Amino acid sequence: MSAQSEGNYAEALQNYYEAMRLEIDPYDRSYILYNIGLIHTSNGEHTKALEYYFRALERNPFYHKLLIIWL
Template sequence: MPRTQKNDNFIDKSFTVMADLILKLLPTNQKAKEAFAYYRDGMSAQSEGEYAEALDNYREALKLEEDSQDRSFILYNMGLIHASNGEHEQALELYHQALESNPRLPQALNNIAVIYHYMGEKAKEAGDEDGGEALFDKAADYWIRAIRMAPNNYIEAQNWLKTTGRMQIDVFF
């Protein structure tokens, strides 16, 4: 049964009805409409923690979607799922693909930085001080790029950059 028929939540039902109306009214081709339907079902499944179903829907959406910006959001959401499952290398790959499709996606830059920061902490805990610092430097590079695009976001990252000496001045405020 399609996910559009399974939603019990009023908000999900409302979103589904609106999305269906938009799909019918949009002056776009059938392939794009199908891609959006898969994307919508993927988002719904993801919000319910049904990650395997969400990934299946996102993969189908990617097969159909031609718009690079829309593809970037599909790839980004797939990265979120892999990151939440602790599959950091796969998440990094998907975030980078999302950025190739849409270089102006600060949330992907932020998530890459978060993963590198986490990996840096793990490296330091394992006694690899230099490796940890190198990963922290990578995280800093990605956070700085994200902050340049969205200066009012990522306040914790800005504070970390300042306290670690990786950002010398308040160029973003």
């Protein structure tokens, strides 16, 4: 997550995509998808961000951080 906090979004996305390939736990996958959505939001790619937020909610419907986005 340090690449994301440093603003290196391209590297962070690659790290998250790799994590998605390896992770099997639905809750952890929802967290990864949420962070991918945050990066797309930061890049102004709102439609793509929403896609990842929806995917995160599908895996964990109780993900409160995502519900705040919709308010």
